[in-house]
Amino acid sequence: MNGRLIKENIKKKGFKQNYIPSEVGLHPVTLNKYLNGKAEIRESKIYRLCEMLEVDFLFDQNAKKN
DSSP: OOHHHHHHHHHHHTOOTTTHHHHHTOOHHHHHHHHTTSSOOBHHHHHHHHHHHTOOOOOOTTSBOO
16 A cells, blocks of 8 residues: 555545654654655554555555564
8 A cells, every 4th residue: 555545545545644653663754754655664563554444455566564
């Protein structure tokens, strides 16, 4: 799942973007970089985001592990 799709799902679920980092365990700047395609996110964080957003978790082979 890429940053654009996560951004869309955050909006669909009605979450504020500043709520997500604390729930997922990310620094807000790190989440912002990920959502804008400037950084990669660890698999464990992607999994937690998918849980929150109630979307399927698809492993990205390029994502960093733990």
